[in-house]
Amino acid sequence: MEFFTLNNGIKMPMAGIGVYTFTPDEAEAAVENALRDGVRLIDTANAYQNERATGRAIRKSGVKREDIFLVTKLWPSVYEDENAVDDTLRRLGTDYVDLLFLHQPTDNWQAGYRNIEKAVKAGKVRSIGISNFDVFPGLTESAVDFAEIKPQTVQVEAHPYYPQTELKKLLKKYGIGLMAWYPLGHGDKALIEEPVFRELAAKYGKSSAQIILRWHVESGNVVIPGSRNPRHIRDNFDIFDFALTDEEMEKIASLDKSLRYYNGTPEQIAGFKAWAPDFDAQK
Numbered sequence: 001m002e003f004f005t006l007n008n009g010i011k012m013p014m015a016g017i018g019v020y021t022f023t024p025d026e027a028e029a030a031v032e033n034a035l036r037d038g039v040r041l042i043d044t045a046n047a048y049q050n051e052r053a054t055g056r057a058i059r060k061s062g063v064k065r066e067d068i069f070l071v072t073k074l075w076p077s078v079y080e081d082e083n084a085v086d087d088t089l090r091r092l093g094t095d096y097v098d099l100l101f102l103h104q105p106t107d108n109w110q111a112g113y114r115n116i117e118k119a120v121k122a123g124k125v126r127s128i129g130i131s132n133f134d135v136f137p138g139l140t141e142s143a144v145d146f147a148e149i150k151p152q153t154v155q156v157e158a159h160p161y162y163p164q165t166e167l168k169k170l171l172k173k174y175g176i177g178l179m180a181w182y183p184l185g186h187g188d189k190a191l192i193e194e195p196v197f198r199e200l201a202a203k204y205g206k207s208s209a210q211i212i213l214r215w216h217v218e219s220g221n222v223v224i225p226g227s228r229n230p231r232h233i234r235d236n237f238d239i240f241d242f243a244l245t246d247e248e249m250e251k252i253a254s255l256d257k258s259l260r261y262y263n264g265t266p267e268q269i270a271g272f273k274a275w276a277p278d279f280d281a282q283k
């Protein structure tokens with residue numbers, strides 16, 4: 001396992017699992033499998049409506065809470081709610097999270113940020129993240145300026161077709177980490193079946209997906225691939241026993257197409273505030 005050291009000294013595992021689109025039962029099974037296989041970073045969110053199931057899986061796994069890097073995200077509908085962090089912790093069944101993101105940059109994000117800062121001071125949150133702020137030019141910088149406690153991590157779409165080259169220059173300046181969502185292009189076959197990945201997979205005795213994940217880690221990106229398949233969950237974590245050469249990294253860099261799979265418009269993002277997760281119905 002490799003780690004990324006956050007700008008507050010906390011160490012974050014470079015690979016984990018994400019449970020976006022998973023039903024509570026799917027999330028519970030996937031997280032439990034992942035923890036049994038040695039995965040120690042779990043990424044969920046208020047909006048995924050599987051935080052209770054994620055918490056159950058952690059307890060069932062028998063892995064100690066302090067050995068897990070637990071990540072979740074506040075949804076815009078609760079940014080202004082002073083109980084938002086406590087309610088999130090209650091659903092997860094834990095008294096702290098390792099990293100808490102603002103999920104979307106809606107116009108009330110400052111209230112959410114102050115809420116998280118308060119939770120950091122109270123020992124309920126160990127580090128702060130902002131997600132999808134890259135959609136608006138200049139907003140990541142604004143968040144850094146606004147912050148009393150600077151963000152430790154951004155979570156943004158990133159993969160070989162959209163490597164976030166410009167954003168990474170900015171993050172380097174502030175010592176902020178990048179956690180890549182859609183690290184496998186949301187499973188896009190065109191990406192996974194690129195000949196360069198097939199060639200390298202044959203060379204290293206790995207799968208194309210493992211080559212992509214290894215490229216991320218060597219580029220400094222933390223990965224949270226989603227999978228319900230126990231073999232893929234295991235494979236996605238089995239990426240720390242080989243290294244790509246500089247030449248291979250460059251070859252992969254040439255795949256950059258400036259292609260985002262998800263293109264949320266400013267209007268869509270503004271609209272996220274109007275939707276609220278159904279916390280009461282959550283299993």
Ligand code: NAD
Nearest residue numbers: 018019020043181182183184185186187209225226227232
């Ligand atoms: P992904 O890029 O991780 O791709 C998942 C797809 O790849 C699935 O179809 C899966 O079956 C397939 N796959 C997984 N492992 C594989 C393997 N070893 N071989 C072949 N195929 C494999 O996309 P995702 O799961 O949608 O995203 C990952 C995580 O990112 C989410 O679970 C979530 O935690 C996070 N995310 C965050 C945001 C945000 O707004 N912050 C948005 C989207 C996703």
